[in-house]
Amino acid sequence: xxxxxxxxxxxxxxxxxxxxxxxxxxxxxLAASVGMGESATSHALRLLRAHRVVKxxxxxxxxxxxLTDGHVxxxxxxxxxxxxxxxx
Numbered sequence: 514x515x516x517x518x519x520x521x522x523x524x525x526x527x528x529x530x531x532x533x534x535x536x537x538x539x540x541x542x543l544a545a546s547v548g549m550g551e552s553a554t555s556h557a558l559r560l561l562r563a564h565r566v567v568k569x570x571x572x573x574x575x576x577x578x579x580l581t582d583g584h585v586x587x588x589x590x591x592x593x594x595x596x597x598x599x600x601x
Contacts, residue, residue, distance in 0.1 A: 516564055520592065524549060525557045529580070532567065533589050537579040 519525055527547040532538060535546070544554040558578055561567040566585055570577045580586050 516566060519561060519564055519566060520588075522557070524553070525561060528554065528557055529561070529566070529585075529589055530593065532578060532580050533586060533593075537570070537577045539575050539577050543578065 520529070524547065528543055528549075531543055531546045535542075538546070540551055540554050540558065543549075543558070544551045547554070549557075558567060558569075562569060562578075565581050567578050568581050570579070580589075
């Protein structure tokens, strides 16, 4: 239920959608792509990482985030497909 709660936040969902599209992105690119500040983006990613929804790879001082695995990708794909269907 905690993971679904995380997905209920529009900002976190936008971040996950950006990762779904872009693969691996740094905090600054993620923040710019969803229109959030870097601090808020980092905080959201920290929550998602704590629940194993995203993973991080560090290259020097830059942190690159990506979806943890295919299960997370499948969950997001199904959720986005459901939303795209609408009411009809």
